[in-house]
Amino acid sequence: MPLVRYPGFDDYMKAVQQPDVFTTDELRLLELVVHPVFGIPSPASGTSAVVFKATESGQAKALRFFTRADAGNGQRYNALHDHFVARDLLSAVALPRWIDDGIRVNGRTWPVVRMQWVEGHTLNRHVDELVSRRDTAALAALAETWRELVNRLQRADFAHGDLQHGNVLVDDRGAMRLVDFDCSWIAAFASSAPPSETGHRNYQPANRAWDRWMDTFPGLVVYLSLLALAKNPERGALNTGENLLFAQQDFQPPFATPAWSFLSGLRDGGIDDLAARLKRCCSPGWTATGGLDALLAPAARPWWERTSTVVAGTAPTAVPAPRGPTTTPATPTPPRVAVRNDGTPTAAWWKGTTPAPPEPVSKRPRVRAVLTVATVLGLVVALLSLAIDFDAPGGPIALALGVVAFTLAAIVGLVKGSG
Missing domain, CATH: 3.30.200 (Phosphorylase Kinase; domain 1)
Known part of the structure; x- marks a missing residue:
């Protein structure tokens, strides 16, 4: 038909x-x-x-x-x-x-x-006025207002389908409102055929899907454009009247167009990060699977970079807490082993009391040894005296000495025997 x-x-x-x-x-x-x-x-x-x-x-x-x-x-x-x-x-x-x-x-x-x-100007006209005044603070604030608006719509399960400068109206307070819902999406349309309109070419990726997340790509395009202009409003010929900063050819590798040169020339880490994310979204076959907030979330670090590593010699040494005065416990004295004269321990030696130390050995000769020597000498003298002739000169004296020596030897023997 x-x-x-x-x-x-x-x-x-x-x-x-x-x-x-x-x-x-x-x-x-x-x-x-x-x-x-x-x-x-x-x-x-x-x-x-x-x-x-x-x-x-x-x-x-x-x-x-x-x-x-x-x-x-x-x-x-x-x-x-x-x-x-x-x-x-x-x-x-x-x-x-x-x-x-x-x-x-x-x-x-x-x-x-x-x-x-809606009283106000289209987004591109509003941006033109801010750029002409070099109002970078207002441009930065406008970028955050835009991000909040897109996130709010996506949380409400709504996709506009044609986010671009002409469909966003900005009032004198900087508030934004959307118009033109010819290719919009809500859950009630999920089983319907997509509309023939696919959005403004300077804000959409190639072969865009018509679904809940189709606003993520143009949302990033506008957000990055506004932040970049807040860093440097001198965009020059990049503004064609049909865009804010990017054009359709900028979404194709190798990303060597003036728009990308403008971004790299800003030498801003945040802009570089957003530019890298937009380039990944321009990859063939890319399809948004989440909202703008998810796309802008910090990239997860791999586990090997999240694991803490301590390099030898560089880890801080913990300082121990001060301790109160302490006393060194006395070293227990092991029990002395009771032994017999032959050196073997007595029975149940571990239960015995510690014996008194042995008396020092005297260096003087023992009395018994002295008496033994005296006895031997006395017997020798007695025997010699008996062998002497009584009638010989000095015989009686020698005999008397022998009797005395014999008597002494006998006494010494008795004493020794009783010791």
Whole structure:
């Protein structure tokens, strides 16, 4: 079945200037804002729709008219509306509401999406102003605001599908809100065919998957761009009017384009780390499997680098705590072994008391030995005296001496025998 040809930009411009263009009271109550000089509505056009500004009771609204049949349908937009309300995303998106057959153009009716009007500039225009003022602090703050916004949307199970400078509106406080949900994803669309639109070429990888994590790559592209400009706002010719810093050719190896040279010239470790991560995301076949926060998380170190190593001679020596005064315990004296005269231990020697030390041996000759010598000498003298002739001169004296010696020898013998 061929697709129906939708009205174009000029068709809608002519139609909205007619008094009976809208078919519902809700839309008839709106007043289109006209150009202050030309006096006619001045819409903004995109790849799949034309957007007009209108007011209702002083409140600004946006009316979106489709130029392509595959840009959206009522079922999708109603599901998105309910999802945004349920997940508390009203401050992050311009809440859309689908209106069937809301406008009459070229003899037939067409759908209209009514949205909140967000006062502010598109992201690229806002960045241009900050760059011209060299407001690096505001650029750095804008980068963190962007990161928080993307993480918030991904935690809410929502993927925009076309994150780029033209779909992000920034107010004068620096707050961001998203518009244009033609190729958005929520869990209710998981079994649906992907839309034909695949996002802006200067923000998307090749062969992008349409799923929950498809915003991770463009989220990193914008985040790195803003941080790099916060380091050096002089981007020169890198800004083509259709990007912030990168273009489609920058996502192809060998990454030798001026954009990569600009990043390396910043000589900033944080920028270098983010650039390396973006290069890995540009690898053939890469697909996001997690959110921007997971992609930016510190890389896990291998276990061999996490294990602590102590090099000999370099480890600090622990200083012992001061100790109180101590006394050296007395060394116990082993028990003395009681022995007999032959040197063998007595029975149950281990139970005995310690014997008194032996008396020192006297160096004088023993009395018994002296008496023995005297006895022998006395006997010798007695025998010699008996052998002497009594009648010989001195015989009686010799005999007397012999008797005395014999008597002494006898006495000594008796004493020795009794000892």
